[in-house]
Amino acid sequence: MITPAPTGRIILGATSFADAEGAIGFAVGLARQTERELVGLLIEEEAILSCAAGRGAQAVGAAPLSLERMLAAYRRDAEAFQARLAQSGALRWSFSRRRGQVLPLLSEIAGQGDLILLGHRRAPLRSGDVVFIPGGAADDAALGLAVQAARDIGRPITVLAPRALHAGIAAAAAGLGAGAVSMRDAADPGAVMAHLGRASVSVVFLGQAGLDPATLARLVDAARAPVVFPAGVILPPVPAGGGAHPPGF
Structure with missing residues (x-):
């Protein structure tokens, strides 16, 4: 069993219970394997709430959205998320509900040594490969987690x-x-995302690559699966006119 030093937490972030539910069992296993506390975080997306609060906001093919309805939905998701964590068998766990933008909020909450797991609604974990995307030469810990995950779910890397x-x-x-x-040869984020868009993926592990929130969001969307990465992967947004971050891969 791969057992990195028991520092930091596993932060399971999701914007709905549907996205969190499929990843909770995996998150519990990861927390046990690494001897970390599991933190469940339900994120109320500011953009969705702003849309719901706007006058005349409409849901396609459904009744009009309202801020009250969206907040009620988030409350139900929070209750379900917390109840599922309580039943999960995690040795140490906690739960919170925060409002903000997903990646900036996770970057704010996560501390040194924390691992972030972004939940994603998808087919069972055994349906695709475990994908490892290194950030450089010194990614043995992340690779070890990917190897253990592949062994646990019986999938190749x-x-x-x-x-x-x-x-x-x-x-x-x-x-x-x-x-x-x-x-697979993937020398830049575009090549990585092109492969993810074509592949069947169970879970993605990122190494210590520094990625701006926009690039990381595109990678998560392309993966269509839970993504695990160290807290330091998320770089601050690039200020307007401030140039660009160096490539992450």
């Missing part, structure tokens, strides 16, 4: 990385007892 990193990652994965590992 797909590595999306520049070709120059393939040999080193393959050797490290073999040293961790990995089973089948497939290497």
Whole structure:
């Protein structure tokens, strides 16, 4: 079993109970494996609430949205999320409900050593590969988590990385007892997202790549699956006219 130092927490963030529910069992296993507290976080998206509060806001094919209806839905989701955590068997857990933008809020809440797991509504975890996307050469902890996850759910690992990193990652994965590992050449975020858009994915593990919120949001959308990453992956947004962050992969 891979057991990194028991520092930090597993933060399971989701904007609905439907997105959280499918990832709770996986999050509990990850928390047990790494001896961390599991923190459930329901995020009330500001953009959705602003839309609901706007005069005449409409839901396509349904009754008009209202702020009251959206807040009631979030309350129900919060109750269901918390109840599911209480039944999950996690050794240590807590729950909170916050309003904001998903990635900036997670960046604000997460501390050094925390792992973030973004929940996503999808088919059962056993339906696709475990994907590992390194941020550099020193990503042994993240790779170890990916190897353990692949072993637990009986799925192969797909590595999306520049070709120059393939040999080193393959050797490290073999040293961790990995089973089948497939290497895919992906030298930039565009190549990573193109592969994710075509693939069947169970869960994605990111290494220590620094990504701005917009790029990370596109990656999460492309994966259509839970995504696990260290707190430090989320870079501050680039100010207007302030240039750009260096590439994350």
